[in-house]
Amino acid sequence: MTEKTIHQPTSALETIRQTRIQKLADLADKGVNPYPYAFDKDADAKFLQDKYKDLPAGEETEDTYSVAGRVMAMRNSGMFIDLMDSTGKIQIFSHKENLDEDTMKILKLIDLGDIIGFTGTIRRTPRGELSIKATSLKVLSKSLLPLPNKQISEEKKEQLKSHTTLTDVETKYRQRYVDLIVNEQTRDTFRKRSLIIQKIREYLTKQGFIEVETPMLHTQAxxxxxxxxxxxxNALDMDLTLRIAPELHLKRIMVGGLNEKIFELSRCFRNEGIDTRHNPEFTMIELYQAYVDYNEMMVLTENLVSTVAQEVLGTMKVQYGDNLIDLTPPWDRKTMLGSIKEFTGIDFNDFFTAEEAIAAAKKLHVPVEDTDNWGQVVEKVFEVTVEPTLIQPCHIIDYPREISPLAKIHRDNDRLTERFETRVNGWEIANAFSELTDPIDQRYRFEAQALAKANGDEEAMSYDEDYVTALEYGLPPTGGMGMGIDRLVMLLTNSPTIRDVIMFPTLKNVN
RNA sequence: AGACCAGUGGCGCAGUGGUAGCGCAGAAGACUCUUAAUCUUUUGGUCGUGGGUUCGAAUCCCACCUGGUCUACCA
Incomplete structure (x- = not known):
């Protein structure tokens, strides 16, 4: 248990730690501050690897650089050091001919994991490794705890797939800093996450969207x-809820007419179960565009996701597990009722009562409640019969009105709404509507939800009176779309669990 | 919340009832153009916690803790 190792170190770990603490004293004796304030570095590993990629083996230059990073490997008693910074790795060559006696003594006090700055000239060793021939060094941060294991070069990892440095998932999540130090794949995933979010902002901004912020503390979720x-x-002596979605505030802004296109990219909180696709706090984007309907949202969703994939991965064809997913637009569109009919031969639009629909669902061995309404039954039948088959991107369109209280009634079928959910790899990654703009209808739909809640549906949507008031001032025809960022990142980084794309996933406290 | 699986030095692992082992990391030394450097010697673990069965438990049983996978709720 990691907590135990921190608070009650076993003796092996404590021995290492005490040895290193002694080295702090030895450094102090030599007038070295092991935790200084700054270091004047002027190059990164990757910059040097690129700049000198054609320098022949055995060649030396007069070019002098200062680099800084973490010591990941030492050979020949510290004569060779693999120094890792955030861009990559470079070898440090420390020869007694180039370093004074005091510096050589300090070199002896360096451990794996220490953060050190080196200054020296660029050379490529006879064996072909680009190196800095050190003329001076500066301890930048002394590490007191050992790294999980020796860092191994990428080529060697390829040859020895079984040899990994940190695989214990609990340690990976609880001590993500250790995971980041030793696992290149973890670093790669979170750099991609950052890039994905950056590209989403870039794309939307180019389309004329502006980013807004709405409250995370709500009086009513x-x-x-x-x-x-x-x-x-405390000061207001008032209970608040963490937001489960920013939707109603964003549409208030649309009523206000701040901009025809807005989005918010931020955290939401839902007090539900935790599994490979759910974390209690997660990141979503919601966007709204005036004067368009859900058809436009489908096009926007496809273009946004495929563009981000192209810019981050250089391709729209994404390998996820065993599936090769092609994000190239346009994506399939299937109506919910039509897809159910396709898979079961049954057209639920033929059933005019909940009872008929429930009977049909039971024949299909879909578990339903006798209290379910027509729309809830249709959704459950869809989830069991159709959803697992949807690997390639697909918009499932036209959801029942009972389960879509914020979506506009379908222009051709008043039992349905103009709503779609985008499925990729079997997951819901986006949910969008032609937004319901009619305040009278919205009030009616909230009342239906309130009734469901009164009858025990814990997750029926709360009635937000002020939101209806906002609609009464007039919301233009609006298309809206919400998308789960974590799942998108999972997809684009081939991550099997949401914990691999959330830096510090929610875990139980360890006593 | 339920079912199943897992927990052995810092890390990665072996060990299915009879004296707790290996590799890396650590320490001491050798070696000064190495690449997971190499070589010699070596420290370190009441086997997740607490009970129980047994002459004897890392190993069998029970409970609990933490994690994982699946299921349910949910995105």
Whole structure:
């Protein structure tokens, strides 16, 4: 247990730690501050590897650089050091001919994991490794705890797939800093996450969207079907909930007419279970565009996701597990009722009562409640019969109105709404509507949800009176779309669990 | 919340009832153009926690803790 190793170190670890603490004293004796304030570095590993890629083996230059990074490997008693910075690795060559006696003594006090700055000239060793022939060094941060294991070069990792440095997932999540130090793949995933978010902002900004911020503390959680976290404001002596979705606030902004296109990219909180695709706090983007309907949102979703994939990965064809997923637009569109009919031969639009629909669902061995309404039954049948088959990107369109209280009634079928959910790899990654703009209808839909809640549906949507008031001032025809960023990152980084794309996933406290 | 699986030095692992082992890391030394450097010697673990069965438990049983996978809720 990692906590135990921190608070009650076993003797092997404590021995290493005490040895290193002694080295702090030895450094102090030599007038070295092991935790200084700054270091004047002027090059990164990758910059040097690129600049001198054609320098022949055995060649030396007069070019002098200062680099800084973490010591990941030492050979020949410190004569060769693999120094890792955030861009890559470069070898440090420390020969007694080039370093004074005091510096050689300091070199002896360096451990794996220490952060050191080196200054010296560029050379390529006879064996072909680009190196800095050190003329001076500066301890930048002394590491007191050992790294999980020796860092191995990428080529060697390829040859020895079984030899990994940190595989214990609990340590990876609880001590992500250690995971980041030793696992290049972890670093790569989170750099890609950052890039994905950057590209989303870039794309939307180019399309004329502006980014806005709405509250995370709500007096009432609404805009989605989920149980909220509840907290308390002391000065106001008032309970607040963490938001489950930003939707209703964003549409208030659309009523206000701040901009025809807005988005918010931020954290939401849902007090639900934790598994490979759910974390209690997760990142979503919601965007709204005036004067368009859900058809436009489908095009936007496809273009946004495929463009981000192209810019981050250099391709729209993404390998996820055993599946090669082609994100090239346009994506398939299937109506919910049509896809159910395709898979079961049954057209639920033929059933005019919940009872008929429930009977049909039971024949298909889909578990339903006798209290379910027509729309809930249709959704459950869809989830069991159709959803698992949807690997390639697909918009499932036209959801039942009972389960879509914020979406506009379908222009051709008043039992349905103009809503779609985008499925990729079997997951819901986006949810979008022609937004419901009619305040009278919105009030009616909230009342239906309130009734469901009164009848025990814990996750029925809360009635937000002020939101209806906002609609009464007039919301233009609007298309809206929400997308789970974590799942998109999972898809684009081939990550099997959401914990691999959330830096510090929610875990139980260890006593 | 339920089912199943896992927990052995800092890390990665072996060990299915009879004296707790290996590799790396650590320490001491050798070696000064190495690449997971190499070579010699060596420290370190009450086997997740607590009970139980047994002459004897890392190993069998029970409970609990933490994690994982699946299922349910959910995105």
């Amino acid at each position: 609404s805009g989605a079907n989920a149980r909220p976290f509840i907290t308390h404001h």
